Amino acid sequence: MSLRVLVADDQGIVRAGFVAVIDAEADMTVVGEAADGAEAVRLAEELAPDVVLMDVRMPGLDGIAATRIITGRPEAPRVLVLTTFDLDAYVFDTLRAGASGFLLKDMEPGELLDGIRVVAAGESVLAPSATRRLIGHYASRPGAGLPGSDVPRELSSLTSRERGVLPLMASGLTNAEIAEHLGITVGTVKSHINALLRKLDLRDRVQATIFAYDLGLVHPNPPH
Numbered sequence: 001m002s003l004r005v006l007v008a009d010d011q012g013i014v015r016a017g018f019v020a021v022i023d024a025e026a027d028m029t030v031v032g033e034a035a036d037g038a039e040a041v042r043l044a045e046e047l048a049p050d051v052v053l054m055d056v057r058m059p060g061l062d063g064i065a066a067t068r069i070i071t072g073r074p075e076a077p078r079v080l081v082l083t084t085f086d087l088d089a090y091v092f093d094t095l096r097a098g099a100s101g102f103l104l105k106d107m108e109p110g111e112l113l114d115g116i117r118v119v120a121a122g123e124s125v126l127a128p129s130a131t132r133r134l135i136g137h138y139a140s141r142p143g144a145g146l147p148g149s150d151v152p153r154e155l156s157s158l159t160s161r162e163r164g165v166l167p168l169m170a171s172g173l174t175n176a177e178i179a180e181h182l183g184i185t186v187g188t189v190k191s192h193i194n195a196l197l198r199k200l201d202l203r204d205r206v207q208a209t210i211f212a213y214d215l216g217l218v219h220p221n222p223p224h
Contacts, residue, residue, distance in 0.1 A: 002026075002027055002028050002029045003027060003028040003029070003050045003051060003116060003117070003120050004028075004029065004031045004047070004048070004049040004050045004051075005022050005028055005029065005030050005031065005049055005050065005051050005052075005053060005116060006030070006031060006032045006033075006034065006040065006043055006044055006047060006049040006051070006052045006053070006077070007019060007022070007030055007032070007033050007034070007053045008033075008034040008035075008036075008037070008039070008040035008052060008053060008054050008055055008058070008063070008066070009034075009035075009053070009055040009058070009082070010035050010036055010055060010057075010058040010059055011055075012035070014055075014105075015033050015035075018030075018053060018082075018112070019033065021109045021112060021113065022112075022113070022116070025113060027117075028113075028116060028117075031047045031049055032046075032047045032049070035058070036058045036059050036060045036061060037058050037060060037061030037062050037063055037065055037066030038060050038061040038066070040052060040054065040058075040061075040063075040066045040070070041061065041066050041069050041070055044070045044073075044076075044077055045073070048075075048077070049077045050077055050078065050120045051077055051078050051079075051080055051116050051119055051120050052070060052077050052078070052079045052080070053080055053082055053116070054066065054067055054079050054080065054081050054082065054094070054099065055081075055082060055083075056081060056083050056094060063081065063094060064093050064094045064097050065097075067079045067081070067094050067097040067098055067099050068097035068098060070098075071097065071098025071099070072098065076098070078100040078119040078120060078122075079094075079098065079099040079100060079119075080099065080100060080101055080102065080103065080115055080116060080119050080125065081094050081095070081099045081101070081102035081103075082102065082103055082104075082105050082112075083102055083103075083104060083105065084104060084105050084106075092210075095206050095207075095209075095210055096210060099206070100119040100123075100124045100125070100204060100206060101115065101118075101119055101124045101125035101126050101206055102125075102126065102127060103115050103125065103127050104127045107127070122204070123204065123205070124204040124205040124206040126172065126205070126206065126209065154200075154211075154215060155215070157199045157200070158195075158196055158199055158200075159192075159195075161182075161192055162192050162195055162196040162199070164182065165178060165182070165189065165192045165193060165196065166196055166208065166211075166212055166217060167212055167217040168181060168182075169193060169205060169208060169209070169212075170208060170209040170211075170212030170213065170217060175189045175190060175193070193205070193208075196208065
């Protein structure tokens with residue numbers, strides 16, 4: 001069964017490029033195109049796509065507001081934001097609105113296709129370079145950094161290992177990199193991540209990343 005994709009971007013040439021790349025794959029198809037946020041909201045309800053590719057800056061209703069409306073509905077599709085370097089602040093707001101991740105528009109076609117498959121499977125995807133920019137933004141705020149000896153109230157339900165995994169994950173490290181840093185298996189890392197998401201009532205890694213940023217848990221130079 002093919003993944004159903006809705007493409008929302010106000011530039012026709014950009015939409016055409018995405019459509020060509022997606023429709024060339026056997027396991028996915030474009031079911032609709034939207035030139036603005038309002039049209040994206042309408043088509044998302046009418047066409048019931050699995051994934052919406054969402055531009056941020058569009059005329060009228062922008063991608064942030066459109067994402068908030070789409071993800072707020074029952075049985076909502078997953079939203080994957082496509083952006084450029086100068087839109088990090090907008091992207092962060094879009095992630096808060098319920099998007100499952102974001103990629104940069106200068107990515108390779110294979111990265112786009114992998115991203116669609118990842119979010120359709122219920123996971124999240126974050127462009128590493130843009131994640132580092134967000135980390136840098138938060139690291140520059142007063143008091144930002146890894147937590148000290150006092151455990152924030154919001155983390156009281158987590159084990160010490162889960163509290164250690166959270167900032168590493170939020171810093172953009174993969175499960176394999178976290179496992180190497182902590183000296184545990186990848187399977188154990190996955191178990192810790194699943195447990196902390198459940199305990200904190202977070203949907204996915206994107207929400208966990210935002211949660212960690214808000215608590216000031218992210219170090220500007222995460223260990224590798």
